[in-house]
Amino acid sequence: MSDVKNFLYLNRRAPYGTVYAWESLEVVLIGAAFEQDVSLAFVDDGVYQIMKGQDTSGLGIKNFSPTYSALGDYDVQKIYVEKESLDARGLTVEDLLDLKYEDEDDDWAEKDSIKVVSAEELAKLMDESDVVLSF
Amino acid sequence: MPILHTVNKSPFERNSLDSAISHALKGSSVMLYEDGVYGAMKGTASADKISGAMKDVSFYVLGPDLKARGIDESKLIDGIKVVDYSDFVQLTVDNDKVSAWT
Numbered sequence: 089m090s091d092v093k094n095f096l097y098l099n100r101r102a103p104y105g106t107v108y109a110w111e112s113l114e115v116v117l118i119g120a121a122f123e124q125d126v127s128l129a130f131v132d133d134g135v136y137q138i139m140k141g142q143d144t145s146g147l148g149i150k151n152f153s154p155t156y157s158a159l160g161d162y163d164v165q166k167i168y169v170e171k172e173s174l175d176a177r178g179l180t181v182e183d184l185l186d187l188k189y190e191d192e193d194d195d196w197a198e199k200d201s202i203k204v205v206s207a208e209e210l211a212k213l214m215d216e217s218d219v220v221l222s223f
Numbered sequence: 224m225p226i227l228h229t230v231n232k233s234p235f236e237r238n239s240l241d242s243a244i245s246h247a248l249k250g251s252s253v254m255l256y257e258d259g260v261y262g263a264m265k266g267t268a269s270a271d272k273i274s275g276a277m278k279d280v281s282f283y284v285l286g287p288d289l290k291a292r293g294i295d296e297s298k299l300i301d302g303i304k305v306v307d308y309s310d311f312v313q314l315t316v317d318n319d320k321v322s323a324w325t
Binding site for chain 1: 231232233235236257258261264265266267268270286287288290291292293294295298
């Protein structure tokens with residue numbers, strides 16, 4: 089179908105302190121349900137959204153981080169994390185959730201969804217997208 | 224007359240932590256909570272500011288907010304004390320005033 093567009097969701101906020109991260113995730117799932125071509129990018133404080141080991145039991149609010157692991161099942165396979173943002177926060181890809189998808193073109197082999205990219209590479213991805221939605 | 228300075232914003236998103244530290248006199252305290260807890264992590268671009276202020280100012284971070292964000296205590300700047308909600312309340316009592324840097 090020609091009306092499938094490339095959507096890039098740009099996530100720049102930490103989770104829990106504001107509602108942006110959760111709202112973004114909801115819109116991503118809606119976009120994927122409409123079979124659009126969805127990519128996610130985590131930049132600036134957005135990289136904190138996908139840190140592993142989140143436990144909100146002491147706050148009495150929902151821990152939505154397990155939902156990111158379900159993105160692969162919604163055919164969301166392209167998750168970009170900006171290297172400069174990780175570096176500034178003393179983080180590496182080891183601190184992040186282990187997000188996977190199954191590649192239907194490769195006998196459903198399980199593959200990593202997360203790709204660490206530079207700011208320059210991310211700028212190109214934004215340029216190549218039909219729509220950029222920022223949260 | 225010690226003041227408890229509270230910071231609930233990420234140091235990468237706002238300058239609340241910088242301002243709190245700049246205005247904290249010797250003997251006062253800084254309490255990091257909500258998104259402010261990201262400032263307590265070592266190895267970040269802003270960690271040196273806390274380390275530099277630590278000889279004069281006490282730093283505290285709220286444990287439940289660390290856990291929610293997946294921050295293990297091993298990742299904290301040395302010398303920051305992890306506290307719970309009742310400790311937070313006690314700090315507001317023990318200090319003469321609270322200044323909230325939001």
